[in-house]
């Protein structure tokens with residue numbers, strides 16, 4: 001069962017799950033620099049985690065292995081037919 005939150009945002013059970021989802025999300029959407037979510041935060045309303053585009057950029061997003069993964073996901077979604 002998926003809990004939902006009155007913020008209407010996607011709910012993630014814990015920080016690690018949220019970060020994983022964030023990496024996937026960034027890989028599947030080609031955000032321009034400075035756009036899109038950059039971190040996750042704990043929500044007091046649902047006691048879960050959500051994405052945020054405000055505040056500090058999550059340091060792990062700039063780790064080479066993580067950057068690599070995001071880049072690979074981007075390439076994969078292009079091969080899935082995102083281009084015309």
Ligand SMILES: [Zn+2]
Pocket residue numbers: 005006007043044045046047048049050
């Ligand atoms: Zn919430």
